[in-house]
Amino acid sequence: MAPVDAFLHIINLFAAAAGLGVISAVAVKLLWRRELAGVSWLRLAAWSAGAAAAVTVAGLVISGRDGRMGTYGAMVLASAAALWWAAFGPGRR
Numbered sequence: 001m002a003p004v005d006a007f008l009h010i011i012n013l014f015a016a017a018a019g020l021g022v023i024s025a026v027a028v029k030l031l032w033r034r035e036l037a038g039v040s041w042l043r044l045a046a047w048s049a050g051a052a053a054a055v056t057v058a059g060l061v062i063s064g065r066d067g068r069m070g071t072y073g074a075m076v077l078a079s080a081a082a083l084w085w086a087a088f089g090p091g092r093r
Contacts, residue, residue: 013066017056017075021049024079028087036087044086051075051082 001009025045029036036044052075059071085091 013056013060014053016072017052018049020052020075020079021045021047024048024083028083032087039087039092044083047082047086047091048079051078054078 022045025041025048028044029039029041055075055078056066056071059068059074060066063071
């Protein structure tokens with residue numbers, strides 16, 4: 001495998017986590033506009049995408065493959081937990 005191919009595989013591995021992080025952060029900012037006025041959407045997206053990326057790696061290690069439905073479900077739950085932590089929980093600044 002060429003280095004460019006390996007790089008593209010890694011980018012595609014984390015693309016779902018990054019997309020989920022951005023979409024969920026924008027949705028949370030729209031739903032709780034007043035409560036989250038002081039919280040940056042970039043901070044929310046980073047927390048959400050980071051949690052989803054960690055679950056992606058864990059799912060790859062545990063199952064030996066990426067893209068399993070259980071991993072995607074766990075990504076959604078981890079993203080929701082990370083958004084709560086960054087937006088409403090003790091992680092809020």
